[in-house]
Amino acid sequence: MYGYVRPFVPELKVREHEMYRAVYCGLCRALGGTGGQGARMTLSYDLTFLCAFRMAAEGTLPEYERRRCVMHMREKRLTVKPNPCMLYGAVASVLIAKAKLDDDLKDENGAKKIRAGASLPFVRRMLARAEKRSAVFPEGADRDIFDLLGNLSAMEEAGCVSADETAGAFGEVLSYIFSAGLEGSAKTLCEKAGDACGRFIYICDAADDLASDMEKKRYNPLAAGWGELAAENGELSPLLKDSLRISLPLTLSEMGEAAEALDPAHPMTPVIKNIVYLGMPRTMNGILDKKNCESRSVPKGKIE
Numbered sequence: 001m002y003g004y005v006r007p008f009v010p011e012l013k014v015r016e017h018e019m020y021r022a023v024y025c026g027l028c029r030a031l032g033g034t035g036g037q038g039a040r041m042t043l044s045y046d047l048t049f050l051c052a053f054r055m056a057a058e059g060t061l062p063e064y065e066r067r068r069c070v071m072h073m074r075e076k077r078l079t080v081k082p083n084p085c086m087l088y089g090a091v092a093s094v095l096i097a098k099a100k101l102d103d104d105l106k107d108e109n110g111a112k113k114i115r116a117g118a119s120l121p122f123v124r125r126m127l128a129r130a131e132k133r134s135a136v137f138p139e140g141a142d143r144d145i146f147d148l149l150g151n152l153s154a155m156e157e158a159g160c161v162s163a164d165e166t167a168g169a170f171g172e173v174l175s176y177i178f179s180a181g182l183e184g185s186a187k188t189l190c191e192k193a194g195d196a197c198g199r200f201i202y203i204c205d206a207a208d209d210l211a212s213d214m215e216k217k218r219y220n221p222l223a224a225g226w227g228e229l230a231a232e233n234g235e236l237s238p239l240l241k242d243s244l245r246i247s248l249p250l251t252l253s254e255m256g257e258a259a260e261a262l263d264p265a266h267p268m269t270p271v272i273k274n275i276v277y278l279g280m281p282r283t284m285n286g287i288l289d290k291k292n293c294e295s296r297s298v299p300k301g302k303i304e
Contacts, residue, residue, distance in 0.1 A: 004204045005197060006045040007271060008278035018078050020271045022064055023055075024048045026080030029067070030090035033082065039090070042097040046201065049275055050178055051089035053193055056268040057186040060085050084136040091137040092177050099149050138181040148173045156219050163221035167202040174198030185261075193258040200251045200280065207244060208287050210236060241288050248284050252276065 007020055027048055031039040055062060060083055066076035080086060152169040160166050171194070178194025179187045206213075206222045211234050213220035222240065223230045230240050255276045262269045 002201050002205055003045050004201050004280070004283045005049045005275060006279050006283065007274045008282050011278050012271065012274055016271050016274070019062070019267055020048070020052070022078040022080045023052050023062065023086075023268075025067075025069070025077055026062075026082070026086050027051055027089050027093070028069070029079060030082050030086040031093060034087060034090045035094045039094050042093045044093065046197075047089050047093045047096070049197070049272070050092065050194075051085050052268040052272055053178065053262075054085040054088065054182070054186075054190060055083075056262045056266045056272060057189045057193075058085065058182065059186075059263065059266065062267065088136045088181070095142055095145060096177075099146065136181065141176075141180045144180075145173065145176060148176060156221075159219060159224055160221065161225045163203060163206065163225050166221045167199040167206075170202040171195040171198035174201070189258050189261055193255055196251050196254040196258070200248060200255070200284075203244065203248060203251075204284060204287055207236060207240075235290065236288065244284075244288060249281070252280055252284075255280070 007017075009017060012020065024043075024045075028040050028043050031043060035042075054060070062080040062083070064078050065081055067079050068076050148169070152166065152173065155166050155169055174197050175191045175195035178197070179190035182190055203222075206220050210220055210222055210231060212218075214223050214231060220230075226237075226240055229237055231237055236244075259269070259273050259276045262272065
């Protein structure tokens with residue numbers, strides 16, 4: 001996905017870091033088991049957060065085992081065993097990858113568009129295999145998600161000048177993905193967290209890509225709304241930075257409300273709070289300051 005939703009590892013306890021890494025490795029394993037080995041390429045920190053949050057919201061306790069894999073042959077690593085939350089995250093990950101390729105085919109040119117077109121048949125097969133193997137993904141959810149993404153695409157193609165509206169539309173997408181198939185308080189919590197997470201990711205991505213999008217004349221909600229005031233000397237303007245330093249923490253406060261409503265005794269809750277209160281603000285500040293930002297500098301499939 002995007003890689004903006006990650007923990008601040010130095011502030012995690014050793015056992016919390018082990019548990020987070022176990023969810024990450026467990027999602028990788030679930031991807032291989034549902035979508036085939038190629039599906040592992042869709043592994044991301046954002047979907048790792050989704051798996052952890054759904055487990056905490058549902059009260060699903062992770063079960064662990066130690067396993068070797070191709071990337072870590074010398075030692076066995078703690079891994080979360082497959083459970084409905086992990087399998088759900090695997091299918092969602094492949095589905096989002098399919099949507100991203102569709103978007104690249106519409107918006108990109110040159111080599112990136114060619115790569116997207118060449119990858120699309122493989123991703124379609126992965127998605128078909130994942131949906132067939134995973135009974136935890138609600139029937140028809142893929143159509144609902146693509147419909148919601150279609151609404152967002154229509155707004156972007158129309159050149160929507162309100163970043164709040166387009167970010168809200170992406171928030172609806174992640175709200176649905178986080179909560180599909182759940183009921184009661186778990187559904188409410190996941191809807192709230194997914195909506196705030198989606199709006200945060202969308203604005204961070206827009207800020208991160210602003211200079212590149214303006215140079216290549218691609219749609220960017222911040223550029224569309226702020227015009228010439230959006231950038232200064234090829235970077236985010238001080239005025240836009242100040243605005244985002246006010247608005248993004250408000251979005252994070254909504255995620256904080258959802259995190260605080262989780263069972264404090266659940267093993268994933270401290271990890272989730274670290275991500276919300278430390279990891280995501282650090283990502284935000286890194287993008288706005290253009291320093292210490294790991295969102296694009298660390299390979300998406302690597303965690304130590």
